[in-house]
Amino acid sequence: xxxxxxxxxxxINVTDFINSFxxxxxxxxxxxxxxxxxxxxxxxxxxxxxxxxIGFGSYHYKYASGHEGDMPLIGFSPRKxxxxxxxxxxxxxxxxxxxxxxxxxMGKSCIYIKKLSDINIxxxxxxxKATIAYLNENHECACREK
Numbered sequence: 001x002x003x004x005x006x007x008x009x010x011x012i013n014v015t016d017f018i019n020s021f022x023x024x025x026x027x028x029x030x031x032x033x034x035x036x037x038x039x040x041x042x043x044x045x046x047x048x049x050x051x052x053x054i055g056f057g058s059y060h061y062k063y064a065s066g067h068e069g070d071m072p073l074i075g076f077s078p079r080k081x082x083x084x085x086x087x088x089x090x091x092x093x094x095x096x097x098x099x100x101x102x103x104x105x106m107g108k109s110c111i112y113i114k115k116l117s118d119i120n121i122x123x124x125x126x127x128x129k130a131t132i133a134y135l136n137e138n139h140e141c142a143c144r145e146k
Contacts, residue, residue: 007071009058012048021052022078030116031078037121038074041128052077053086057132059139073135074128085111087127089134097127 014035022028035046035054044057055072062068077084088094088109098106102119105112113119 007050007053007069009055009070009072010048010050012051014046014048014054017048017052017054018078023080026115027078027083030083031076033116034076034083037125038076038128041125042074042132044073047072049075052079053084054078055086059135061139073132082112082114083116085113085124087111087124087131089131091130091134093130094127094134097123097130101127 018028018031022031031054038056039045042056046054046056049055049072053072053075054077055075057073058070059073060068060070072086075086077086082105084107085104086109088106088111090109098104100120100123101111102123103113104119
């Protein structure tokens with residue numbers, strides 16, 4: 001039997017989460033700015049996914065192993081040390097866009113930044129939109145309804 005995804009959409013209020021979880025004023029301001037931008041770029045309102053991820057829209061994935069679930073199209077988490085941005089897709093365009101993103105570290109599929117002023121917002125927008133397009137083409141996606 002396939003293991004269930006622990007990261008699921010919740011009913012936690014996003015603003016309440018930021019105000020209670022994020023300690024530094026600059027990180028709070030960056031969080032609210034990311035919410036505004038990602039809402040605009042995706043066309044979806046922010047929702048909490050799991051205890052700490054703020055996501056926009058959703059898509060359904062299913063692997064050959066049988067593991068399947070739902071995840072946000074794009075999102076972020078204002079972790080203590082840095083932001084985790086969930087905006088990357090495995091495309092040539094996304095790899096190319098990384099060159100102009102600014103100051104970041106790359107995980108397996110996650111981009112880590114200290115603050116929003118460290119990155120190029122126009123490049124982040126292009127990356128978010130490219131990821132939404134990729135997910136729309138390759139998965140069952142709520143973005144098809146928009």
